Amino acid sequence: MDGTLVDTEPYWIETEYALAAEYGGTWSEAHAMNLVGSDLLESGRYIREHMPLPLEPEEIVERLLDGVVARVSDEVPWRPGARELLLTLGEAGVRCALVTMSYERFVAPILAQLPPETFRVIVTGDQVEFGKPHPEPYLTAAAALGVRPEDCVAIEDSNTGAKSAEAAGCTVLVVENHVPVLDGPRRVFRDSLVGLAAADLGRLRLP
Template structure:
C-alpha cells in the first residue's frame, strides 16, 4: 500500500520560522536610509513574494541600488538578526517536522529566501530536517508560480499530487495549489481564504503525521468503481 503523503514540502518564512518581522525591519531600514518611507502595511504587502519582486518594489520607493544588491542587503540584515536575536520558531513546526522525519517520510524546504539563508535556518534545527532545499535563487519563477514545488517533487522523485505542501502566505499557497500538491495554509500575518483548493489549519501546534496522512488519504484521487 502506497504510503501517504509521499513527501512533505515546507515553506520557511512564516511557516517554520517567524522571520517576517526581521524582513520588515530590514526593508524599513533600507528604505529609510535612502530617505523614503516604509510602513507595516507596506511590509505585509511583500509577504510571500520572491525577493526580486520585493527588491523592485523597494526600488520604486527610492532605494537606488540594483536588484542583486538590494537582495544581498536584505538577506545580510535578516541573517544578522537571526544570529543576534535567535530563531523565532512557529508553534508546532519543529515538533511536526521531527515526527515526519522519525517516520522516514521524505521532506523538502521550499522557500523564496536564498540558499545561504535557508541553509542557516536548517542548521539551527537539532536534527536532520530536509532531504533537499529548493531556494529562491535556484528557480526562474518565484511563487506564486508552481516551479519551486514542481522542482522539489521532481528532485525527490515523487508526484506533487501525492505530496503535502505547508504554506503561510497567499502567494505560497497559490504556488502549492498550482503545482497540484495537497496544500495546507497556516495563516500567520496575512489572512488566507477558505476555498476547496486547500485546507486551512489555524496552527501546526498539536498536529502530527497522522493528521497529514488522514488529509492525504482524503484528498487522494478515488479509483473508479467497476
C-alpha cells in the first residue's frame, strides 16, 4: 500500500523527524529510506537504535501510526493510476488482496475511500508473525484468496516488498517510487500504473 497505492512515505518520514525533534534525537533521509517497505516493529527497533529514542519499539510504532493516521485522515495521496486500476479490476471481477506492513488502523481510512469489497482479503503487519521481506504475508494472502501464489501478480515499490512477493512465488510488477529496486527473476518493471487493465496484469504472469 505505502508507496504503491498511496504515496504515504512522506507522511511516515515527517512523523519520524517529528519524533527525533521531540526527543532530541537525530534522523536522516538515508535512515528513512532504509525503512521503506519494512515491517513496522523492525522499523521501531531500527529507530530506537539509530535515532535513538528512549521508547520501546512497540511504543515507537504507535507514535508513528498516530502521526500518519492523522495525516491520511485529512488527505489520501493516491499514486497515479492506482485507484483507477483497482476500480478496473473490480469491474473485471478480479479478486484482489491488500498486503501491507502497516497496521489495520492506518489501512481503514484509506479503504474508506474505495468501494466495498475492493479487497477481498486484507493482510496487515499486525496479523502476521513474519513481515516483509519474509514470504509469509503474500503466502497468507494467496491462501485466503484460494489461489496459488504462482498465479498471482503482486505490485510493489520496494526491494523489501519485492523480495517478499518473489519468495512467495508471485510475479512482481515493480513500480519504483522513493527507492530504487533491484532486478530479480520474477520481477517486471513499469514506470507507472496509469493505463493498466486486468488483461495487462494477466499477461505479466511468469511461469
